[in-house]
Amino acid sequence: MKYLVLLAGCGLGDGSCIEEVILTYVALDKYGCDYTPVAEDVSIQSVNHLTEEMAEKRNILIEAARIGRGRIKDIHEVDFAEYDALIIPGGIGLLNNYRDSNVIKTCVTHFISEKKPVAAMCAGIDFLRRFYGRNLLAREMKELTAEKFCFDAENNVYYTPAFRKTNSSYTTLLGIDSMICALKQGNSTSPQSWH
Numbered sequence: 001m002k003y004l005v006l007l008a009g010c011g012l013g014d015g016s017c018i019e020e021v022i023l024t025y026v027a028l029d030k031y032g033c034d035y036t037p038v039a040e041d042v043s044i045q046s047v048n049h050l051t052e053e054m055a056e057k058r059n060i061l062i063e064a065a066r067i068g069r070g071r072i073k074d075i076h077e078v079d080f081a082e083y084d085a086l087i088i089p090g091g092i093g094l095l096n097n098y099r100d101s102n103v104i105k106t107c108v109t110h111f112i113s114e115k116k117p118v119a120a121m122c123a124g125i126d127f128l129r130r131f132y133g134r135n136l137l138a139r140e141m142k143e144l145t146a147e148k149f150c151f152d153a154e155n156n157v158y159y160t161p162a163f164r165k166t167n168s169s170y171t172t173l174l175g176i177d178s179m180i181c182a183l184k185q186g187n188s189t190s191p192q193s194w195h
Contacts, residue, residue, distance in 0.1 A: 001084040001184065003028060003035040006107070007064035007072070008093030013047035015060070015093035020121055020162050021067045023173045024089050027180035035087070038075040039064035040104060044097050060097055075103050080110040085183060090122025090162055098127070105131075112155075119158040119183050121176060128157065147174035149182065158183055 005024060009015020021037075028035045041061040048055040065072045086108070088094065098104040108131050111118050120128050129136050137159050140150040144159075146166035151158050160175035 001033065002082060003033055003085050003087055004078065004080070004083040004107075005035050005037040005087045005089070006075075006094075006104070007037050007039040007060075007068065007089070008091055008097045009039065009044070009046075009058070009060045009063040010066040011047070011063070011093075012091050013052065013093075014044070014058075014096065015063055016067070016089050016091035017122060017163060018067055019169055019172065020089040020091070020176070023162075023169070023176045024087060024121075024180070025069060026173065027177045028087075030177065031180060031184050033180070033184060035071075036078070036083070037064065037068045037072045038078055038107075039068075039072065040098070040101055041074045041076065042097075042101070044093075060093070075107060078107075080107055081114075083116075085117040085119065086111045087180075087183075088118065088120040088124035088127060090120075090124050090164070092123060094123055094127040115156055117156045117158065117183055117186075119179055121160050121162040121179070122164045125159050132157065145175075146171045147178070149175055149179035151182070 007016045039061045043057045043059045046055045046058040132155055137152050144150055144161055146161050149160040158179050160179045162172045
């Protein structure tokens, strides 16, 4: 399987959550998954992560390249049909940077219409609700802890809360790892697979 990893920049406040992206790469590497990080080549207002104030404009693709592992691609240059699943790490940039993006809408809509799996974490679920509706996994998420994931069989959506439910990188890793393991196996349940 080939996985597309959607990035929205670099940094929780105005891009993708760096830790969630790196932990996603760890899990994908662990399971021998072929993946390509992508972002849109567009400039946006950035956030000073120290003061949380608005700062200068930055390019989403250039910022995402910081955590793209040398594999980053402009999403405009990607054929979505070549990928089997979409993975969306969290970060406020998803909600702000891609609010009106046609190419991002086309990307997500492709995976939905082809009934391909979509896996999200943290703010990724809020982003996906723009496409699936506000009740996506709402009931399942209430009791979900960071080391677990849930699955919506009707929509083929996986979700782990990641840093939304913990401050622990290790606990977040457990949830992401289990979700990626289940995604690769094509099922909705997975034993705790991190050793």
